[in-house]
Amino acid sequence: MKIINARTTSIKISNNVKIIAAMTLIIFTILIALPIAFLENGKGKIDSFNLSDKDIMKSSKITFPSNGKVKLYHRSEDRVEEIDLEEYVMGVVASEVPANFEEEALKAQAVAARTFYMSKRNNPNKEEKEKGAEICDTTHCQVYMSKDERISKWSKSEAESNWEKIQKAVLDTKGQVLTYDGSVLEYPQFFATSSGKTEDAKDVFSMDVPYLKSEDSKGEEIAPKYKTSTQIPINDFINKINSKYKGVNANKSNLSSLIKILSFTEAGSVKEIKIGNEIVKGTEFRTLFNLNSTNFTLDFQQDSVEVNCKGYGHGVGMSQWGANAMAKSGSKYDEILKHYYSGVEIQEINYN
Incomplete structure (x- = not known):
C-alpha cells in the first residue's frame, strides 16, 4: 500500500500555488504595463492608442437607404422632385459630357457625379436646403436633364443608342463613389477643358485640398473650347x-x-x-x-x-475632355479618376 505524505503534498500544492500566483502577477503586470507604454508619448499624453478621426473615417461605411431617393431641386420650375439615385446619375452624365465620349470616360464621369451628389447629400447648399432638397439641376451644382428631355435634344437616329451607352456606363459603376481617408470627397470638382494642366485648389478656391492638386492633362487640343x-x-x-x-x-x-x-x-x-x-x-x-x-x-x-x-472652366479636379483623351489612350475609369484626384479610392455605397 502506497503511503501518501500529506506534508510533502501540501508543500507541492503550496509551491504550485505560489508559482501560479507569481505567473498571474507577471501576466497582469504585462497587461497593464504594455498599454501604458503604447499610450504614453513621452509627454504624458494618452492619444496614440485612441482611434483618431482619420481611423474612424477609414472604418466607416458609406451608406444610402435601399429605398432612398435623390431630392432634386429644379430651379427653372421651382419644384423638388424625388428620383432614384442611379437614374439621377444617368441624367447628369447625359447632360455634363457628350455621349460620343469613350465608355471609360463616361464611367469616370458617373463616379464623379455620384460622388458630387453624396457630398451634397451630406452638406447641401443653403438654398437647396431651404427648398427641402439636396442638390439642384444647374451648374450651381451639376447639370441634370431627365431621359425624355435629353433624348429630345439628340438626333432621332442616335438618341436611343446614346442613352443606352450612358445607362451602361452608370450601371457598370453602380454605387461607386470616390473617398479620401475613408470619407466621401467633400469637393469632387470637375470641369470641361484644361489648358494642358489642371489647377491646384488653393490657387482657385483659396483652400488646400489634398486630392485637388495640379496634374498634367494631355490631348485636349481637340476640345471645341480649348x-x-x-x-x-x-x-x-x-x-x-x-x-x-x-x-x-x-x-x-x-x-x-x-x-x-x-x-x-x-x-x-x-x-x-x-x-x-x-x-x-x-x-x-x-x-x-x-x-x-x-x-x-x-x-x-x-x-x-x-x-x-x-481651357474652359475653373480648372480644378477632373477635366472632362482630358478624361476622354486618357480613355482614348487606353486608360480605365479608375486610372482616370486616380490621376485627377490624388490619393483617392473608389468605394461602394452600402444600401441599408
Missing part, C-alpha cells in the same frame, strides 16, 4: 474696370501701363493681376469679364481689348 478669343469693346472694358475698382481712372491712353499680370499658377493661369494700385485675383478678373478660364492674355488695341483664353 482656345477661344474674345474682343471686348474698349469703352465697355474701361467702364467695367472703373465701376469695379474706384479710383483707378482707367482710360484709352493708360490701359496698357495700368494693367499688369503679376503672377501665374502652377498650371500657367493668371494668379494675380495689378490694376492701378489694386491687386486682383485672376479668378475675380475672369468673373468680371465672364472669361472661359483664368488662363488668358490681354492685347490692348485701338478700339478693343482682345482676350485669348486656353
